[in-house]
Amino acid sequence: MFKSVMLMGAKSALAFLMMYWFAWLTSATAHDVLPLGDGKISNGPEAGYLFACQQRFNPNAPGAHRRGDWIKGDEWYPAQKVTVDGAVAWPNAKIEITVEGGRRIVSANNLPLHETGMFPIRRDDDAYRYDRNPGRIEEQIILLDLPRVPKVANTLSCVPMGMIGFTLSGAALYNAVDARGNDAPAHEIQDKCNGHPQQTGQYHYHNYSDCQTDTRSQAGGHSDLLGYALDGFGIFGIYGEQGAELSTSDLDACHGHSHDVTWDGVATTLYHYHFTYDYPYTVGCFRGTPIRTQTPRFLGPPDRPPPPFGAPPR
Numbered sequence: 527m528f529k530s531v532m533l534m535g536a537k538s539a540l541a542f543l544m545m546y547w548f549a550w551l552t553s554a555t556a557h558d559v560l561p562l563g564d565g566k567i568s569n570g571p572e573a574g575y576l577f578a579c580q581q582r583f584n585p586n587a588p589g590a591h592r593r594g595d596w597i598k599g600d601e602w603y604p605a606q607k608v609t610v611d612g613a614v615a616w617p618n619a620k621i622e623i624t625v626e627g628g629r630r631i632v633s634a635n636n637l638p639l640h641e642t643g644m645f646p647i648r649r650d651d652d653a654y655r656y657d658r659n660p661g662r663i664e665e666q667i668i669l670l671d672l673p674r675v676p677k678v679a680n681t682l683s684c685v686p687m688g689m690i691g692f693t694l695s696g697a698a699l700y701n702a703v704d705a706r707g708n709d710a711p712a713h714e715i716q717d718k719c720n721g722h723p724q725q726t727g728q729y730h731y732h733n734y735s736d737c738q739t740d741t742r743s744q745a746g747g748h749s750d751l752l753g754y755a756l757d758g759f760g761i762f763g764i765y766g767e768q769g770a771e772l773s774t775s776d777l778d779a780c781h782g783h784s785h786d787v788t789w790d791g792v793a794t795t796l797y798h799y800h801f802t803y804d805y806p807y808t809v810g811c812f813r814g815t816p817i818r819t820q821t822p823r824f825l826g827p828p829d830r831p832p833p834p835f836g837a838p839p840r
């Protein structure tokens with residue numbers, strides 16, 4: 527290209543370069559703008575929707591108090607969204623995954639292995655103009671007893687509010703919607719790792735976090751395993767077979783598919799979920815049988831009571 531530019535007159539070369547620059551500017555990738563998921567809740571499995579166990583939502587539930595400028599009509603622009611400032615390290619973060627017979631035990635304290643923003647959101651943070659999240663990140667007891675090799679269930683299950691899975695980076699995974707039933711990644715304010723705490727201090731993602739480690743070491747550049755859903759099936763990164771970036775339209779109603787993956791070190795044809803950049807971002811329904819979990823317990827110092835509000839997920 528450079529050679530051909532040299533052969534042109536200065537004026538046409540400039541026009542040529544301008545054209546390139548413009549093409550580069552407008553070559554926005556598909557996830558610079560995303561469809562807004564508001565209202566995409568179903569009461570049965572449906573691709574592109576969240577099959578939510580909760581069907582009614584309180585429009586005044588805790589959350590962002592102001593609609594983001596990055597939401598335009600029925601689309602939103604992730605790169606334009608504000609993030610919570612700060613770089614807080616969690617040296618005591620702990621996650622351990624062991625296999626005992628046919629079970630997989632996930633034991634963690636829910637502190638992330640990566641840095642987070644500063645919570646509660648401070649007044650001088652630009653994020654405070656949208657969300658005054660008063661929650662602080664607190665240790666939680668995570669003890670999940672999952673099937674090592676889950677089976678597809680006869681019926682697909684709805685996805686609850688609160689924790690729906692746990693990631694290898696130490697963060698809990700919540701579903702696609704906030705306590706008001708709206709698209710959580712679009713409306714709620716997160717740190718640069720796409721995480722934030724809810725009322726009992728549980729640090730969680732609602733969508734893909736860049737702070738997870740995906741080396742794409744699986745065959746063909748398929749994403750790595752990044753976490754486990756509550757039915758025991760794996761949740762992998764953005765890339766599918768042959769390393770292709772996946773979107774919701776490539777996956778089934780539960781936001782997964784089945785093919786060979788490395789499972790506990792062995793190539794196994796197994797169902798699994800994927801993160802995608804687009805709604806519903808992760809698990810849309812459970813393909814297996816989810817375990818029951820209890821609301822995570824508050825583990826703050828005994829002299830400080832839990833925050834004085836209820837515990838709807840946010």
Ligand SMILES: [Zn+2]
Binds near residue numbers: 748762767783785
């Ligand atoms: Zn896959």
Ligand SMILES: [Zn+2]
Binds near residue numbers: 722724730731732840
């Ligand atoms: Zn949340």
